[in-house]
Amino acid sequence: MDWKNQFSPLDVTTSDTLPDLMLSYLGSWSAINMIGPDKKSYLQGQVTCNVVTLTNEQSTLGAHCDAKGKVWSVFRLFHHNDGYALFQPASAIDVELAELKKYAIFSKVEITASQDVALGVMGNEAQNWVDSLTDSRADVRPITGGSAVKISEKRWLLLVNQDQAEIIINEFSSSKVTEATWTRFDIEEALPVVTAQVQNEYIPQALNLQAIGGICFTKGCYTGQETVARAKYRGINKRMMAVVKGNLAEELPSAEPIVLERSVGENWRTAGELLTHYTFKDNVAIGLVVLPNDLEDGTQLRLAIQPDTRWTIEPLPYSLADE
CATH class of the missing domain: 2.40.30.160 (Elongation Factor Tu (Ef-tu); domain 3)
Known part of the structure; x- marks a missing residue:
């Protein structure tokens, strides 16, 4: 059986209780990988979040903007394998990849579209299930084939290679649901989703990034920083x-x-x-x-x-x- 076809829509009303444990294949999500000696300094000068202070056990939301402060990408950034992963809607990847690589020729950094598979673990038992994969109790954990990343109290992202994704899916014995349920959590948690449809339309504060840890106002210069700072200190948003x-x-x-x-x-x-x-x-x-x-x-x-x-x-x- 094709592992991508094991997921069914979860038809629930607004008052129905969700299953305690659910797994979804996040086919419309992907990531950009960044490796190389200059990855930290290069990314620090490109995005709204503080890359320098991000530990191996943390993730952060962030945005990449054009020079006028309009958002190309909203992502979740975390250490992954030997570098960074910027997890975001797959439809935004092509444009974001080109924009992110514009000045990379001057740095020792390799920026590529990830080939990993994104899986979402959701529900009251999501934490316990992820705990069974590793002894680590951090919010970002190396696991076989990739990384497990805590999104919220009832939600984890698994970014793993295809072989491991297939193993996880085939061995998962609880509810396997389509990614619509993951979308429901994004909405209820009010986490911005920037697809290709709305790239380069909004400044980060219009997407509430200042309220959810996606902007560092003390990190120094990055692309679009002037607009982001004016929106905060002059109230232009x-x-x-x-x-x-x-x-x-x-x-x-x-x-x-x-x-x-x-x-x-x-x-x-x-x-x-x-x-x-x-x-x-x-x-x-x-x-x-x-x-x-x-x-x-x-x-x-x-x-x-x-x-x-x-x-x-x-x-x-x-x-x-x-x-």
């Missing part, structure tokens, strides 16, 4: 990433942008495009979207392609208040 929720009149199309509109008096205006979304069995959906950060409480939203729907802005699981 007028956007935020929100979790939204609403009803559906019919299934959302998978291959085209999903636009939300917001109510303005008796009229409706374009509010933003969903970065990602997840649909429950009871015709309710959730998603992530970048909105103006000064919207009034209770602002109504709707799907542009389904104008009879009504969506609301949900509370974030973290604070956007500036420390």
